[in-house]
Amino acid sequence: MKPRLRPGPSPRQPKAGWRQALGGRSHREGHSAEWIAAAWLMLKGYQILAFRLKGRGGEIDILAKRGGTLAVVEVKRRRTIEAAILALGSEQHGRLAVAGAAVARSRPSLQGLNLRIDMVALAPGRFPRHLRGVTTTGTDIA
Numbered sequence: 001m002k003p004r005l006r007p008g009p010s011p012r013q014p015k016a017g018w019r020q021a022l023g024g025r026s027h028r029e030g031h032s033a034e035w036i037a038a039a040w041l042m043l044k045g046y047q048i049l050a051f052r053l054k055g056r057g058g059e060i061d062i063l064a065k066r067g068g069t070l071a072v073v074e075v076k077r078r079r080t081i082e083a084a085i086l087a088l089g090s091e092q093h094g095r096l097a098v099a100g101a102a103v104a105r106s107r108p109s110l111q112g113l114n115l116r117i118d119m120v121a122l123a124p125g126r127f128p129r130h131l132r133g134v135t136t137t138g139t140d141i142a
Helices: 017-043 081-086 090-106
Strands: 047-055 059-066 070-077 114-122 129-132
Touching: 017 047, 017 059, 017 070, 017 081, 017 129, 070 081, 070 090, 081 090, 081 129, 090 114
Parallel strands: 070 114
Antiparallel strands: 047 059, 059 070, 114 129
16 A cells, blocks of 8 residues: 655745735834834833833833833724724733733842733824723723
């Protein structure tokens, strides 16, 4: 009996031009939203420690410090502020908490700070909205 050959993985198809353009635009808009969020946080007295920090738990958009608080800030930009606020799910929240704790453990200067998950929600034509201590069930709007 002859052994059967299994087909290998199919070659990866290139993305359509419109999808690449859309992805590139979304990527640029995401970076712009992060800069706007960082400026907003600095106006509120936060010290920005890092942007797009990649770690074991995931990526942290902005790592900021104010007083005794270390804020892991997720930035969401959508068509409406409400849609941006609803865009943070419980799974992503959990990843942010893990990533923030890992960063705090790995840097002696951050140990002893209270870790908090924050969010900055953005929408065209609206001021940014900073939500402190975001949970998956409720938030404290500042």
